[in-house]
Amino acid sequence: KQEVTQIPAALSVPEGENLVLNCSFTDSAIYNLQWFRQDPGKGLTSLLLIQSSQREQTSGRLNASLDKSSGRSTLYIAASQPGDSATYLCAVSGGSQGNLIFGKGTKLSVKP
Amino acid sequence: NAGVTQTPKFRVLKTGQSMTLLCAQDMNHEYMYWYRQDPGMGLRLIHYSVGEGTTAKGEVPDGYNVSRLKKQNFLLGLESAAPSQTSVYFCASSYSGQTIYGYTFGSGTRLTVV
Numbered sequence: 455k456q457e458v459t460q461i462p463a464a465l466s467v468p469e470g471e472n473l474v475l476n477c478s479f480t481d482s483a484i485y486n487l488q489w490f491r492q493d494p495g496k497g498l499t500s501l502l503l504i505q506s507s508q509r510e511q512t513s514g515r516l517n518a519s520l521d522k523s524s525g526r527s528t529l530y531i532a533a534s535q536p537g538d539s540a541t542y543l544c545a546v547s548g549g550s551q552g553n554l555i556f557g558k559g560t561k562l563s564v565k566p
Numbered sequence: 567n568a569g570v571t572q573t574p575k576f577r578v579l580k581t582g583q584s585m586t587l588l589c590a591q592d593m594n595h596e597y598m599y600w601y602r603q604d605p606g607m608g609l610r611l612i613h614y615s616v617g618e619g620t621t622a623k624g625e626v627p628d629g630y631n632v633s634r635l636k637k638q639n640f641l642l643g644l645e646s647a648a649p650s651q652t653s654v655y656f657c658a659s660s661y662s663g664q665t666i667y668g669y670t671f672g673s674g675t676r677l678t679v680v
Binding site for chain 2: 497499543552
């Protein structure tokens with residue numbers, strides 16, 4: 455059974471710092487991996503999707519990498535801002551039905 | 567372009583009452599999903615559909631039923647609500663099961679069962 459773990463569970467950094475969020479998964483037979491952002495009381499916003507054949511994806515200050523063989527992904531946020539404060543969720547898709555298996559998230563707080 | 571719309575956004579039910587949550591998408595997606603999100607548990611799949619007229623069970627299906635009579639709508643029903651079903655419910659859709667385009671989520675329904 456696929457399990458997704460995110461470390462750390464919470465992270466507090468000063469504004470301007472570069473940071474890395476970690477995601478690991480137990481079954482490397484995934485089709486894609488997706489990073490989401492969730493603001494308190496809100497829905498999920500897709501940030502980046504990495505297909506299993508890709509190694510990384512970039513969007514603005516965000517860079518996500520994928521190492522399928524080791525079952526790991528990282529989300530790199532450059533020059534963090536208070537507006538980046540949110541919970542970041544990692545999810546993998548492996549089956550033909552396409553359902554996502556989620557980690558429990560990393561709650562990020564960026565202090566001004 | 568609305569994306570995925572969930573109604574209602576909030577609801578309080580008494581134990582034993584029934585209700586239906588509606589999910590509507592306007593992206594012509596084949597696949598639709600219902601998840602619940604609980605503190606400390608993350609998001610867990612309740613039911614999903616791979617096309618109009620089809621439904622299947624996910625990880626936590628007990629106490630819920632679903633229907634997909636129209637491609638754009640996916641309904642989640644609670645026949646007899648229990649306090650354990652207090653949660654935030656999210657609907658999602660995707661073009662296919664092995665999509666390269668990702669998944670779109672609704673804004674959620676916050677349900678409290680008292």
